[in-house]
Amino acid sequence: MSYKIAVIPGDGIGPEIISQGLKVLDKVGQMYGHTFEYNTLLAGGCAIDATGEPLPNETIQVCKKSDAVILGAVGGPKWDTLPGNMRPEQALLGLRGQLGLFANLRPAVIYKELIDACPLKPEIVGDSIDIMVVRELTGGIYFGERGRRLGIKGQEAYDTEAYSVGEVERIAKIAFEIARKRNKRVTSIDKANILESSRLWREVVTDISSNYPDVTLDHLYVDNAAMQLIRAPRQFDVIVTSNMFGDILSDEASMITGSIGMLPSASLGENSFGLYEPIHGSAPDIAGQDKANPIATVLSIAMFLRYTLNLEREAQTVENAVNRVLEEGYRTGDIMSPGKTLVGTNKMGELITEKLSKI
Numbered sequence: 001m002s003y004k005i006a007v008i009p010g011d012g013i014g015p016e017i018i019s020q021g022l023k024v025l026d027k028v029g030q031m032y033g034h035t036f037e038y039n040t041l042l043a044g045g046c047a048i049d050a051t052g053e054p055l056p057n058e059t060i061q062v063c064k065k066s067d068a069v070i071l072g073a074v075g076g077p078k079w080d081t082l083p084g085n086m087r088p089e090q091a092l093l094g095l096r097g098q099l100g101l102f103a104n105l106r107p108a109v110i111y112k113e114l115i116d117a118c119p120l121k122p123e124i125v126g127d128s129i130d131i132m133v134v135r136e137l138t139g140g141i142y143f144g145e146r147g148r149r150l151g152i153k154g155q156e157a158y159d160t161e162a163y164s165v166g167e168v169e170r171i172a173k174i175a176f177e178i179a180r181k182r183n184k185r186v187t188s189i190d191k192a193n194i195l196e197s198s199r200l201w202r203e204v205v206t207d208i209s210s211n212y213p214d215v216t217l218d219h220l221y222v223d224n225a226a227m228q229l230i231r232a233p234r235q236f237d238v239i240v241t242s243n244m245f246g247d248i249l250s251d252e253a254s255m256i257t258g259s260i261g262m263l264p265s266a267s268l269g270e271n272s273f274g275l276y277e278p279i280h281g282s283a284p285d286i287a288g289q290d291k292a293n294p295i296a297t298v299l300s301i302a303m304f305l306r307y308t309l310n311l312e313r314e315a316q317t318v319e320n321a322v323n324r325v326l327e328e329g330y331r332t333g334d335i336m337s338p339g340k341t342l343v344g345t346n347k348m349g350e351l352i353t354e355k356l357s358k359i
């Protein structure tokens with residue numbers, strides 16, 4: 001099969017890590033008989049320099065005609081003084097909105113080899129942690145009515161949390177489908193003891209669960225969930241939650257893994273279209289020095305193979321290769337520890353590519 005991919009390298013370390021990711025993807029294509037056609041596009045600071053705007057219309061149009069988008073990172077000090085709506089990060093918001101990306105998937109995985117980087121005690125971590133946080137991305141309080149007004153206590157500001165049944169249904173379905181490919185457990189997180197929007201959220205998720213009798217559903221209040229992630233993270237498989245709760249909990253979950261250069265993400269829309277990117281930023285402090293860890297990008301490509309193309313074998317091939325390179329002791333600077341072999345961005349990409357082996 002042939003697939004069209006919109007590639008947005010972006011700024012800082014973006015181009016370096018993206019070229020390693022595509023190296024891996026090309027080899028997977030050769031091994032399994034897929035062709036990937038890349039369209040390289042501008043977004044972020046480099047787009048501001050070239051066109052005067054962070055997200056040129058051409059970028060949006062080409063993304064819309066593609067099977068998926070693979071993005072490096074955007075932003076950097078050069079553009080930090082621009083007004084808010086002209087900042088490189090606007091490109092990310094624009095892409096999410098224009099491409100209808102309503103589900104954000106953030107895995108928090110601790111690799112056996114990197115367990116020392118985890119800030120939790122070994123008895124809590126056990127031999128690994130593997131959580132998938134599914135966050136609603138285009139609704140809730142970040143998009144609800146807001147404003148300032150004169151209230152009975154004087155000047156006040158307000159933001160509104162609102163969810164429609166349809167919005168909750170579609171994110172719940174994604175969570176249950178993902179759980180089916182994993183350990184078949186969904187934990188829905190809300191604040192249903194206080195918020196009406198959370199009570200609707202809980203009702204709808206419970207309704208949808210009847211279509212997935214093979215998946216276990218439980219519910220937690222968000223304050224308890226924040227504690228449980230630290231106290232007993234191994235109880236979680238798939239977490240599904242609203243935009244704001246997910247924003248906070250996905251950062252908490254990813255930080256328990258301890259290594260920002262290892263964490264991929266996916267943002268999905270209708271019909272398995274998706275945007276895949278590492279969770280880290282453009283790391284201007286190490287850009288252009290062959291120091292960046294490309295693994296988060298490589299693992300984002302594994303997510304692309306799994307969630308947009310439904311190519312589970314190919315996705316596992318990539319993940320196995322990453323595991324093998326780590327087992328053999330190769331490390332970029334961010335995950336380096338005594339006794340291991342330090343390698344640069346390029347070498348890490350080459351090693352992963354070499355270790356790809358057909359399942």
Ligand code: NAD
Nearest residue numbers: 073074075076261279280281282283284285286292293334
């Ligand atoms: P950052 O994630 O870029 O960097 C934080 C720290 O982690 C830095 O010390 C950096 O060197 C290190 N780091 C990050 N990725 C790494 C990798 N792959 N390998 C090794 N080390 C890595 O966050 P920041 O410094 O707060 O932001 C820098 C710029 O990136 C800002 O302009 C910010 O707005 C932007 N940003 C973009 C995105 C995105 O494109 N999705 C996300 C976050 C931040």
